[in-house]
Amino acid sequence: MRVKVQYLGPVRVMLDKREEEVEVSLKTTVYELLRKLSNTYGEGFEREVFEDDGGSIRDGLIITVNGRAIGQLDGVRTSLKLGDVVTLLPLFAGGG
Amino acid sequence: MNAYTGKILYVDLTSGRSKTGIFNEDFARAYIGGTGFGIKTLIDNQEPGIDPFDPQNPLIYAVGAASGTMVPCASSKFGVFAKSPASNLLGEAYSTGQWGAELRQAGYDIVVIKGKSPKPAYLWIDDESVQRMDASHLWGKTTWDTEETIRNDLGDQLIRVSAIGPAGEKLVRTACLLNDHFRAAGRTGLGAVAGSKNLKAVAVRGTHDVKVAQPEELRELCKDLYERCKGPATSKYRGLGTPANVLTLNAQGALPTRNYQSATFEGAETVSGEYLNEHFVTKIEGCTACPCRCEHIAEVREGPFKGAIARVEYEPTMAFGPYCGVDRLDAVIKAIEYCNLYGVDAISTGIVVGFGMECYERELITKEDTGGLELEFGNGEAMVEMVKKIALRKDVGDVLAEGVKRASEKIGRGSEHFAMHIKGVEVTGYELRGLKTCALGYAVSRRGADHQRHGSYGWDLGGKVDRFKADKGRGKLVMGDEDVYCIFDSMILCKFTRGIWDFDLIAKVYSLVTGIPMTGAELLKAGERMSNLARLYNVREGLTRKGDTLPPRIMKDPIPSGVAKGSYVNQEDLDILLDGYYEARGWTKEGVPKKEKLKELGLEAYANIAGKEES
Amino acid sequence: MVRHKFVTVDPDKCVGCRICEYVCSLEKDKVFNPTRSRIRVIRIYPTTNASLTCRLCEDAPCVIACPRKALTQSEETGVIMVDDDLCNGCGWCIEACDFGAICLDPDKKVVRICDLCSNREGGPACVEWCPEEALEQTTKDILSQKARIGAVQRLVKAAETSKAA
Numbered sequence: 083m084r085v086k087v088q089y090l091g092p093v094r095v096m097l098d099k100r101e102e103e104v105e106v107s108l109k110t111t112v113y114e115l116l117r118k119l120s121n122t123y124g125e126g127f128e129r130e131v132f133e134d135d136g137g138s139i140r141d142g143l144i145i146t147v148n149g150r151a152i153g154q155l156d157g158v159r160t161s162l163k164l165g166d167v168v169t170l171l172p173l174f175a176g177g178g
Numbered sequence: 179m180n181a182y183t184g185k186i187l188y189v190d191l192t193s194g195r196s197k198t199g200i201f202n203e204d205f206a207r208a209y210i211g212g213t214g215f216g217i218k219t220l221i222d223n224q225e226p227g228i229d230p231f232d233p234q235n236p237l238i239y240a241v242g243a244a245s246g247t248m249v250p251c252a253s254s255k256f257g258v259f260a261k262s263p264a265s266n267l268l269g270e271a272y273s274t275g276q277w278g279a280e281l282r283q284a285g286y287d288i289v290v291i292k293g294k295s296p297k298p299a300y301l302w303i304d305d306e307s308v309q310r311m312d313a314s315h316l317w318g319k320t321t322w323d324t325e326e327t328i329r330n331d332l333g334d335q336l337i338r339v340s341a342i343g344p345a346g347e348k349l350v351r352t353a354c355l356l357n358d359h360f361r362a363a364g365r366t367g368l369g370a371v372a373g374s375k376n377l378k379a380v381a382v383r384g385t386h387d388v389k390v391a392q393p394e395e396l397r398e399l400c401k402d403l404y405e406r407c408k409g410p411a412t413s414k415y416r417g418l419g420t421p422a423n424v425l426t427l428n429a430q431g432a433l434p435t436r437n438y439q440s441a442t443f444e445g446a447e448t449v450s451g452e453y454l455n456e457h458f459v460t461k462i463e464g465c466t467a468c469p470c471r472c473e474h475i476a477e478v479r480e481g482p483f484k485g486a487i488a489r490v491e492y493e494p495t496m497a498f499g500p501y502c503g504v505d506r507l508d509a510v511i512k513a514i515e516y517c518n519l520y521g522v523d524a525i526s527t528g529i530v531v532g533f534g535m536e537c538y539e540r541e542l543i544t545k546e547d548t549g550g551l552e553l554e555f556g557n558g559e560a561m562v563e564m565v566k567k568i569a570l571r572k573d574v575g576d577v578l579a580e581g582v583k584r585a586s587e588k589i590g591r592g593s594e595h596f597a598m599h600i601k602g603v604e605v606t607g608y609e610l611r612g613l614k615t616c617a618l619g620y621a622v623s624r625r626g627a628d629h630q631r632h633g634s635y636g637w638d639l640g641g642k643v644d645r646f647k648a649d650k651g652r653g654k655l656v657m658g659d660e661d662v663y664c665i666f667d668s669m670i671l672c673k674f675t676r677g678i679w680d681f682d683l684i685a686k687v688y689s690l691v692t693g694i695p696m697t698g699a700e701l702l703k704a705g706e707r708m709s710n711l712a713r714l715y716n717v718r719e720g721l722t723r724k725g726d727t728l729p730p731r732i733m734k735d736p737i738p739s740g741v742a743k744g745s746y747v748n749q750e751d752l753d754i755l756l757d758g759y760y761e762a763r764g765w766t767k768e769g770v771p772k773k774e775k776l777k778e779l780g781l782e783a784y785a786n787i788a789g790k791e792e793s
Numbered sequence: 794m795v796r797h798k799f800v801t802v803d804p805d806k807c808v809g810c811r812i813c814e815y816v817c818s819l820e821k822d823k824v825f826n827p828t829r830s831r832i833r834v835i836r837i838y839p840t841t842n843a844s845l846t847c848r849l850c851e852d853a854p855c856v857i858a859c860p861r862k863a864l865t866q867s868e869e870t871g872v873i874m875v876d877d878d879l880c881n882g883c884g885w886c887i888e889a890c891d892f893g894a895i896c897l898d899p900d901k902k903v904v905r906i907c908d909l910c911s912n913r914e915g916g917p918a919c920v921e922w923c924p925e926e927a928l929e930q931t932t933k934d935i936l937s938q939k940a941r942i943g944a945v946q947r948l949v950k951a952a953e954t955s956k957a958a
Contacts (some may be wrong), residue, residue: 088429088581089427090422090425090426090429090452091414091418091422091426091451091452092414092417092418092422094452095417095455095635096451129410131775137319140410141411141677142414142677144426144428144430144639144640144641146429146641149429149430149431149740149741150641150741151430151639151641151645152641153640153641153642154639154641154644154645167427171425171426171429171430172414172418172422172426173426173635173636173640174414174415174420174423174426174492174638175420175633175636175673175674175676176424177650
């Protein structure tokens with residue numbers, strides 16, 4: 083099934099891409115989707131998205147599914163469905 | 179003492195005379211520096227209830243514990259404090275650049291300026307020599323011209339200058355104090371306090387040694403700290419910089435747009451951090467002893483605003499971009515440049531212009547009032563011109579210069595509903611209707627609407643809590659955030675490096691620098707002490723629970739569209755949030771620190787303030 | 794061939810953070826004080842930053858200027874050495890230096906000049922600590938070699954671009 087992935091911030095600059103459609107299998111989790119993208123885009127992308135342990139999302143990066151932060155869903159185990167929009171958002175402190 | 183100079187400079191602008199006082203290790207350990215020094219000095223040196231423009235309102239500068247050392251991103255930060263003409267409560271603002279280190283090198287950690295000079299003056303601190311200098315030829319000059327002229331007059335290009343522009347001279351309530359071209363002690367109108375004293379600038383040159391207790395150990399530790407400053411914890415600040423928040427917040431329906439009429443902006447892409455870096459950023463510079471370097475300097479190279487140059491962060495971008503419905507960065511950069519030159523806070527002034535735009539569109543002010551400007555949302559040229567009019571108090575700029583609170587009181591006709599301020603200080607860049615933990619942080623922030631005293635949007639946007647619901651547990655989160663930020667604001671450490679520190683590490687650095695033993699727990703206690711002392715000050719100056727509130731639009735109008743559609747913070751939400759916060763803090767239901775809390779923190783001396791309300 | 798290796802800056806990389814000043818004064822005098830540093834940063838707004846220190850001039854003007862012959866130059870390294878007993882802090886050498894690379898020790902009242910951290914393992918502290926890697930210790934030959942390489946690379950790139958167009 084197809085889901086849409088949107089890129090903001092450093093990841094967008096790195097990939098030079100705003101968004102794309104990605105083909106994944108049914109009930110793929112957010113974690114599995116991000117792993118797949120890491121395999122496609124390599125180490126630079128992986129380091130932007132994952133902490134060193136490879137299991138948790140990097141501090142300061144928010145992942146949303148259809149606008150809702152995954153922390154309020156099932157975290158990285160959140161299951162995706164057809165047409166879902168997954169967005170990678172960097173959050174900065176302050177800036178005044 | 180090591181690092182600390184132990185000296186306080188007291189200046190009387192009326193007579194032009196100054197004297198020195200001292201502080202000891204107990205004071206240093208209890209209040210650390212920056213925030214702690216500033217609030218403590220203010221509460222002890224200002225008569226309760228005075229008018230902020232009274233000559234006896236002390237204008238206070240305070241450096242951090244690590245000022246003038248190689249501790250990363252800590253060397254040059256300083257705080258400015260006074261009773262605020264915006265809120266009539268605690269005024270406090272922080273800046274960085276090069277000025278702070280220079281003051282410590284000159285031999286002072288705190289400067290207390292009272293009185294009013296009979297003629298325009300600037301303060302010239304040249305190591306031990308302190309003089310009130312004639313500034314008649316500087317009055318009316320921009321902040322940049324002021325710095326250049328002072329350096330040329332005194333013949334030293336390394337003099338650091340903290341100056342007001344024409345706005346401070348004219349007592350504009352969003353006036354700031356600017357230093358080193360691109361840095362400002364911006365918020366709460368402290369530039370107007372300086373203006374009310376006929377004080378154009380504070381110029382400082384310091385050539386003394388700054389000795390730390392254990393220099394070799396500190397240097398060794400800094401090797402690791404500097405590495406971390408160049409690592410993943412800070413990479414986004416060194417890369418795109420904070421303006422990348424524009425698209426993040428837009429995607430989350432958390433971007434204040436058109437004076438808070440909505441939470442998403444259709445023009446966000448062209449005022450985004452991504453767009454800024456691609457088209458406008460020409461150089462990234464650093465403050466003193468900063469391995470990160472995050473100052474994104476942007477230049478406009480063509481069009482009607484050609485030549486404009488400014489350091490661009492998220493907040494001013496929000497304030498002059500989405501907040502005013504403007505989708506072009508050249509106008510945003512020009513507006514920020516005007517703010518720097520004329521000496522007004524970019525955030526507050528952008529909010530004021532946005533308010534003016536809504537007034538104009540509702541025909542509460544006319545084209546005659548605006549001096550011919552079509553002050554509509556999206557009109558970048560009018561926005562830029564309005565900044566100037568506010569700074570110079572021209573046309574309706576004279577009313578708007580009072581800040582949205584007072585301007586809406588004057589304009590009336592329902593404009594109070596959309597005057598976006600808390601305690602008289604304009605809102606900043608997080609749409610609070612859909613961020614309820616953050617909304618609490620803003621409602622209780624000691625200097626009025628503010629994200630920098632807590633950063634509690636992290637819980638909401640990070641998905642760690644349900645941002646659309648209010649519960650009593652948020653109080654503890656906000657309290658924790660506030661006290662931690664007090665530590666940062668007293669050392670003074672740049673919050674962009676937050677990811678490299680833990681409290682024990684900060685305590686270790688504190689001890690290596692000052693020679694004073696310190697633990698992470700003691701630092702947290704000190705942070706709590708500062709938060710409570712600030713509250714006592716505000717209570718003394720008249721703050722009650724009623725003042726811990728949110729603007730009417732946030733409490734009555736739901737977000738109209740987007741991911742956060744329908745959300746807002748009603749009175750019931752607010753009461754739950756406040757109750758939880760006051761409880762966590764050990765305060766009464768009216769928000770007054772209880773006697774037990776004062777005792778716990780060594781603040782019994784202020785019990786008479788707390789004694790006013792008991793429950 | 795004389796190969797004096799001095800510390801020089803790449804102004805495109807320098808951000809004006811002054812960490813070089815802090816580590817120099819710490820290394821030499823165990824305190825933080827930019828006025829004691831033998832390398833000094835200049836920032837010209839809005840965006841020009843560069844740090845300057847002794848460039849180990851041939852026929853060093855500071856040596857020639859000194860009325861008491863307190864300064865001598867090492868033939869091997871090019872470093873300017875100060876005889877503290879002879880130097881009286883008159884400052885003539887400070888004025889003679891085109892680069893402002895000489896400063897006065899505020900306690901001893903004798904002049905101080907970059908000595909390339911000859912006693913330090915790892916060489917110049919400023920070079921090691923610069924977070925932007927804007928400083929390097931190099932010779933005039935190497936600098937001109939780099940300029941030539943850069944010039945040829947730009948020429949080649951321009952030729953390729955116009956060929957493609």
